[in-house]
Amino acid sequence: MTTAPARTAEATRMYQEAHEAGAAIARQLDANAALVRELAAALRADPPRLVATGARGSSDNAATYAKYLFETRLGVTTTSAAPSVQSVYAAHTDLQGALFVAISQSGRSPDLLRQxxxxxxxxxxxxxxxxxxxxxxxxxxxxxxxxxxxxxxSVAATKSFLCSLAALLHLAAEWKQDDALRAALAGVPAALEAAWSADWSDLVDGLVSARSLFVVGRGIGLAAAQEAALKLKETCGLHAEAFSAAEVQHGPMALVERDFPVLFFTQDDDTRASTLEIAAKFRARGARVWVAGGDAEATLPLPAGLDPVCAPLVAVHRFYAAASELALRRGRDPDAPPHLNKVTETT
Structure with a gap:
């Protein structure tokens, strides 16, 4: 049984900090311009044979975004490297000529430092x-x-996650010297603000009494699904599992019964049609389905016309506001989840 919230979602640190993301991204793009141009110039002059990422938690979800961004926009193989390979197994890996990208909110986790x-x-x-x-x-x-x-x-990372995605986008745009991507990134802060008041109340209402759900994305949108699933567990005490739309039909579909909740993240690229087909299959099985996107198929609205690589930032930003409200509706404090700390120092 849930309890009535003692405060509004707007009063939580999670909500307030997430709402600051647009201003933070604008500040980051301006302050980091010279740093990112320097790194991009070095990468063009001596291209890495691959990119490896190191991260944990929300930052590892950002690393998923980096994979699809760098591989689709730059054509550079990008892989997630497990910190335990070095911190636990003390193994050597061949990274000669590679770029290693570490992503972290605190920059203090011992395993990432060793990596x-x-x-x-x-x-x-x-x-x-x-x-x-x-x-x-x-x-x-x-x-x-x-x-x-x-x-x-807030224990829940919000604006630092979105700033991680923006920094990766900034690097990709400068590395490729892509004016269209630069312009799309410059428009992200305004798109975040435009999406903030979109009506996602049906999602919140539908998950108040839920016990578990699937969160589904594909391609560049998989990172959004992973981040949303993590936050639903962390802040709402709701068992949520993230899947690629390409994988969710294999074993997970067997769990889907009538009214089973499924949240889809979409973006207007080559994955959109196939992802919507999977959403239709879930509906046909009686699942309760929500689709976040900027088109007529979406039940959770977002601004239209976004560059597909910018869409996950806007979708996750709006999701954070919904998650803070949902947590309170479920009788939980999104700023202080049980058993969790702001900095997790994994070894």
């Missing part, structure tokens, strides 16, 4: 996207890139 040290030892150049500018991780990087999200006191 960065090993990456440099094994031949990689290291770029670090970190919110805490005086952190050990920033000091170990060849190319330190501050996220500039500002203080984030």
């Amino acid at each position: 960065v040290e090993a990456a440099r030892r094994d031949g990689a150049r290291v770029a670090a996207l970190v919110n805490v500018e005086d952190s050990p991780l920033m000091q170990r990087a060849d190319f330190p890139i501050p996220l500039r999200a500002g203080p984030e006191r």
Whole structure:
């Protein structure tokens, strides 16, 4: 049985900090312009043979975004490297000629620090996207890139995640020298603000009594699904699992019964039609389906006309507001989830 919220969603730190993301991204793009141009020039002059990412939690969801962004827009193979390979197994990997991108809010997790040290030892150049500018991780990087999200006191990372995606987009645009992508990124802060008041009340109402759900995306949108599922577990105490639309029919579909909730994230690219087909199959099985997007098929509206690589930022931003409200409706404090700390120092 749920309890009545003692405060409004707008009063939570999670809501307030997420709402600051647009201003933080605008600040980041301006302050980091020279740093990102320098890194991009170095990568064009000596292209890496691959990109490896290192991250945990929400930052690892940002690394998923980096994979699809770099591979589809730059044609550079991008893979997620497990920190435990170095921190637990003390193994060597061949990263000669690679770019290693570490992503972190705090820049203090011991396993990520060891991974960065090993990456440099094994031949990689290291770029670090970190919110805490005086952190050990920033000091170990060849190319330190501050996220500039500002203080984030809620345990749930929100604006630092969105600033991570913006920093990756900034790097891709400068690396490719892509004016269209530069313009699309410059429009993200306004798109975030436009989406903030979109009506997602049906999602909140529909999940108040839910026990579990699937969150589905594909391609560049998979990161949005992963981040939403993590936040639903973390802030709402709701068992949520993220899947690619290409994978969810294999084993997970067997769990779907009437009224089983499924949240889809879509973007207007080559994955859209197939993702909507999967959503229709879930509806045919009696599932309760929500689709976030900027077109007529969407039941959770977002601004139309977004560049597909910008769509996940806008969708997740609006989702954060819904999650903070849902947490309260379920009798939980989104700022202080049980058993969790702001900084998780994994070894």
